[in-house]
Structure formats: C-alpha cells, structure tokens
Amino acid sequence: MVRLLRPRRRPLRRRPREWGPVEWTAALGFGVLLVVAVTVVVGAARGPGKCGDDLREVNGDCVGVTEYSFEADPGIASLVEAVAEENARVKRGWEDPPSGPEIPYVRIALMMPFTSDEHSAMTTDMIRRGLAGALVAQRQANRFGGPRFQLLLAPDGRNLDAWEPVVTRLAELAEDTEAPLVGVSGIPSSTPETREAIAALSARKIPTVGPVITASTMNSPYFFKTSPNNDEFTRALKLYLDDRPARQKGFLVWDNRKQDVYSQNLRSVFMKHFDGRYDLAAHSSNFVGSSGTGQGVPQRYSDAAQKICQEKSDIVFFAGRDQDLPAFIEQLAAKGSCERTAKLRILKIGIGLEPTLTTEALTRRLEEAKAMIVNASSVDPAWWNGKRKPGKGLGPFLDLFEEVKKHGLGGKPLDDGYAVMYHDAFALLTNAVDRTVTELEQGDGSTSNALPVPTKDDVYNTLILPSIAGDSCSINNCLVGAAGSYGFEGPGRNDQWAVCKPVPVVEYPVDDKKSRPLYRTYRGSSTSACPA
Numbered sequence: 187m188v189r190l191l192r193p194r195r196r197p198l199r200r201r202p203r204e205w206g207p208v209e210w211t212a213a214l215g216f217g218v219l220l221v222v223a224v225t226v227v228v229g230a231a232r233g234p235g236k237c238g239d240d241l242r243e244v245n246g247d248c249v250g251v252t253e254y255s256f257e258a259d260p261g262i263a264s265l266v267e268a269v270a271e272e273n274a275r276v277k278r279g280w281e282d283p284p285s286g287p288e289i290p291y292v293r294i295a296l297m298m299p300f301t302s303d304e305h306s307a308m309t310t311d312m313i314r315r316g317l318a319g320a321l322v323a324q325r326q327a328n329r330f331g332g333p334r335f336q337l338l339l340a341p342d343g344r345n346l347d348a349w350e351p352v353v354t355r356l357a358e359l360a361e362d363t364e365a366p367l368v369g370v371s372g373i374p375s376s377t378p379e380t381r382e383a384i385a386a387l388s389a390r391k392i393p394t395v396g397p398v399i400t401a402s403t404m405n406s407p408y409f410f411k412t413s414p415n416n417d418e419f420t421r422a423l424k425l426y427l428d429d430r431p432a433r434q435k436g437f438l439v440w441d442n443r444k445q446d447v448y449s450q451n452l453r454s455v456f457m458k459h460f461d462g463r464y465d466l467a468a469h470s471s472n473f474v475g476s477s478g479t480g481q482g483v484p485q486r487y488s489d490a491a492q493k494i495c496q497e498k499s500d501i502v503f504f505a506g507r508d509q510d511l512p513a514f515i516e517q518l519a520a521k522g523s524c525e526r527t528a529k530l531r532i533l534k535i536g537i538g539l540e541p542t543l544t545t546e547a548l549t550r551r552l553e554e555a556k557a558m559i560v561n562a563s564s565v566d567p568a569w570w571n572g573k574r575k576p577g578k579g580l581g582p583f584l585d586l587f588e589e590v591k592k593h594g595l596g597g598k599p600l601d602d603g604y605a606v607m608y609h610d611a612f613a614l615l616t617n618a619v620d621r622t623v624t625e626l627e628q629g630d631g632s633t634s635n636a637l638p639v640p641t642k643d644d645v646y647n648t649l650i651l652p653s654i655a656g657d658s659c660s661i662n663n664c665l666v667g668a669a670g671s672y673g674f675e676g677p678g679r680n681d682q683w684a685v686c687k688p689v690p691v692v693e694y695p696v697d698d699k700k701s702r703p704l705y706r707t708y709r710g711s712s713t714s715a716c717p718a
Contacts, residue, residue: 264593273337299346378447438457512548552694
C-alpha cells in the first residue's frame with residue numbers, strides 16, 4: 187500500500203513590526219537597569235576599593251577621614267589594621283558591649299601622610315613610627331575608665347597638599363553629638379600647605395596638636411606644639427657650645443628651597459643666635475634639599491665641603507632636613523680630615539637621632555671626616571638605654587610599645603623620636619578630655635551614672651588653662667609624657683609652644699660622657715625652674 191504524502195505547507199512569514207516610541211523607551215530602560223545591575227554586582231565582588239567607603243583617591247593616594255583600614259603604604263598596613271581593630275572595639279563598647287555598661291567615646295584624628303616617596307616630607311619609617319606611637323597612646327587611654335577614644339585616620343596626601351577635603355570632613359565630625367571629634371594630631375612638617383591646614387582647622391575651632399613641628403613661625407590660636415621650636419632647640423645648642431669651648435670656627439650650610447618653611451626658619455634662627463659670634467654671613471654655602479621637586483639636582487655639597495676644608499672650620503650649622511645629612515657627610519668624608527686639629531662638630535636640630543645617621547657605614551664616614559653629630563633633640567636614646575634617668579611617663583609608654591614592635595618598626599625604632607612625640611601629642615588630647623570629664627561630672631550635680639561627652643570647645647578650654655605654676659604643675663595639669671613632664675602657659679602665651687619641655691643635646695659618636703645642663707623650653711637650664 188502506498189502512502190500518499192501531502193505537500194508541506196510553507197510557513198507564512200510575518201512582516202516585522204516597526205518599534206514605536208514606547209518600545210524603544212522600554213528597551214532603553216531595560217538596558218540601563220542591566221548596566222546598573224552589572225555595576226552593582228561587580229562592585230560588590232570587588233569591595234569598596236582600595237580607599238574604602240570613607241576615602242577617595244587623589245593623585246594615587248587615599249584622602250579623607252576614616253575609622254577603618256584602607257590601602258596605605260605597605261610598610262604600615264598591619265598598623266592601620268591594628269588601629270581599625272581598636273576603633274571597632276571602642277564602638278562595640280558603646281553600641282553593643284559584650285558585658286557591663288555602655289561606654290561612650292570621642293574621636294581624635296591623626297592627620298598626616300600615609301604614603302611616601304623619595305620627595306615626601308615623611309619617610310615610610312617616620313610614618314610607621316609616628317602611627318605606632320599614636321596607637322600606643324590610644325590603647326593606653328582606653329585601658330582606663332571612659333570615655334574611650336577612637337583614633338581616626340586622616341590621610342592628606344604624601345605631599346600634604348590634599349588637606350581641604352580632610353578639614354571639611356573633620357569639621358562635620360566635630361558636630362556629631364554622640365561621638366564627636368574633639369581634636370586633631372599629626373601635621374608632621376612645616377610647609378606652606380600645612381600652614382594653610384592649621385589655619386583652616388583653627389578657623390573651625392578644632393584643637394590641633396603638632397607632635398614634631400619645630401618651625402617657630404607655625405602658629406595659630408588652636409594649634410598646640412609638644413615639640414620645642416627651632417629657637418628653643420638653638421638655645422640648647424648655644425648652652426652646649428658655652429659649656430664646650432673650643433676653637434669654634436663656624437660655617438653655615440643651608441637648604442635654599444623657599445617652600446621649605448622648616449629649613450628657612452632654621453637658617454634665620456641660626457643667623458640670629460650665631461652670626462655675631464661666627465660671622466656666618468661670610469662663611470656659608472647652600473644646597474637644594476630633596477624634600478620637593480622641580481628645583482634642580484638636590485644634595486650638591488661640593489662647594490660647602492671645599493670651603494669647610496679650606497677654612498678648617500670645626501663647627502658646621504646644618505639648616506636642612508635629616509634625610510639630606512648623610513649625603514653631606516659622604517662629601518665631607520671624601521675630603522678627609524683636612525688636617526683639622528679639632529673634631530668637626532655638625533650641629534643640627536631634630537626630633538631625635540634618625541637611625542640612618544647612626545648606621546655602621548655612616549659612622550665610618552664620620553670617622554674619615556674626623557667629624558661628629560651634635561643634635562638638639564626632643565628625646566635622648568640614653569633614656570631607654572638605661573644610661574640616663576628617664577622621666578616618670580616613659581616607663582608605661584615603653585611597656586605598651588613592646589606590644590606594637592611586632593608590626594616591624596625597623597632598627598632603633600625609638601631613636602628618631604617620632605613614636606615618643608606622636609604618643610605625647612595624642613596623650614595631651616586624651617588627658618585634656620579626661621580632665622574635662624572629671625570637671626563636668628563634679629559640676630553637674632546629677633545622680634545619673636552616664637558619663638558626660640565633651641565637645642571640641644570643652645577640650646580647647648581645658649588645654650588653655652595654665653599648667654605651669656612657678657616650678658610645679660598646677661593641680662597636676664602638666665602632661666606626664668614619654669618625653670618628659672611639660673605643659674602650657676595659657677592663651678596667647680608662647681604661641682602655644684610647650685613650656686618646660688626637656689631639650690637634651692645628643693652627641694654621635696659620644697665624645698664626652700660628662701653630664702651637661704639640661705635646657706628646658708622657656709625656662710633655661712635651672713633645675714628648679716620646672717617640675718621634675
């Protein structure tokens with residue numbers, strides 16, 4: 187039987203319908219939604235980026251204010267994470283305490299670079315040690331009763347020039363009524379940019395403490411300095427030279443970068459105190475410092491080294507930054523001792539003795555040049571090396587500092603003074619908060635157990651109370667810091683520079699082990715002029 191196959195019917199083709207405005211609008215909307223969805227998914231997968239949610243990237247650096255970790259210099263990553271962890275612990279103690287009462291907290295910001303390059307004012311080691319000192323002070327303050335303290339990280343760019351959005355955000359945080367910002371620490375270098383930042387913070391009435399600022403022109407009503415200034419450092423050097431008479435044929439070497447406020451101020455201070463004695467105007471040379479760019483090859487010292495050799499100078503006043511000193515010593519060593527009969531003393535000022543100045547290699551170069559470094563300093567390595575009696579506040583600092591050494595702070599992590607002075611600056615603010623809270627509690631008359639939370643204005647009003655009365659601290663208002671016991675003399679006095687801050691003069695290599703008079707800022711060397 188044969189099956190008859192029916193012919194296949196060709197399907198009818200419909201003419202495609204043209205899209206109208208409604209269809210095109212719907213399709214466009216769907217496309218936009220798809221792009222947004224993909225962006226959200228990819229963003230969630232990648233996370234908030236290297237700067238986190240609170241910061242934004244400016245010229246490759248994260249800039250802003252945050253309580254969390256972010257991508258900073260790899261050398262400080264573990265320290266940034268440690269601060270973030272302590273901040274989280276403080277917040278939990280208020281919002282969701284595991285046990286016990288809710289403990290309120292306030293915030294103090296650390297405003298400084300968190301990245302570095304060869305032209306930056308701060309090296310990675312300076313950043314690392316400064317941050318370590320602030321972390322020690324935060325942990326130390328949080329071991330006691332409330333309120334507790336968050337350490338906000340406020341990066342303002344490796345060249346200190348991205349400060350404007352940082353200051354704007356700090357001012358916003360100061361208006362928070364639950365956990366207000368009460369102060370700022372940091373401001374690590376004397377530059378035109380930091381001068382503007384200080385003025386902006388002062389205009390917003392935010393108390394600010396400079397741990398390592400030394401240019402004596404860096405002043406503003408709300409800006410307090412725990413370090414001596416260049417003039418006070420130089421007075422200590424003058425006392426040293428008076429105590430160590432020698433042939434004393436002087437020579438000035440100075441950094442000619444006009445933008446470097448620190449070096450320009452130091453040069454003028456050296457001229458003020460020593461030109462009459464050594465005729466430095468006729469015996470000097472200059473160089474381009476390495477801090478900054480665009481002014482030619484830095485660290486050219488051949489003219490200075492040649493003149494020092496010809497004149498057989500035995501004192502050099504170095505008005506430049508520590509990172510430029512090793513190259514100068516190398517140039518001196520290349521000239522040899524120049525048949526000097528006395529050792530060449532290189533007088534400088536600095537927060538401490540930067541470890542790059544005491545390496546074995548540079549020590550040999552000093553020997554070849556028949557030279558030594560004499561540094562008027564905020565700290566003395568002999569304090570923690572057991573060679574000289576330290577102040578009362580150093581021991582507790584050293585105990586906690588041992589805990590942060592695991593973050594890899596390099597060799598001689600205390601000698602440059604950054605850890606010590608950053609600790610003291612943060613401690614000055616926490617101490618002012620504690621004193622304020624105590625006074626507010628006593629005057630409240632309330633039966634509530636809740637701790638009062640001070641504002642930035644309350645803290646400022648505590649900081650400007652005179653803390654030195656005669657030769658003692660008034661009602662224990664002095665800061666008992668790791669770098670000594672010192673305080674302030676009230677609004678407008680000494681432009682908010684610390685009074686009675688010890689200024690040890692440190693020799694390297696040590697030339698004379700005899701004890702010398704210790705200069706104290708604004709009080710001279712009298713042992714009865716300041717609190718012990």
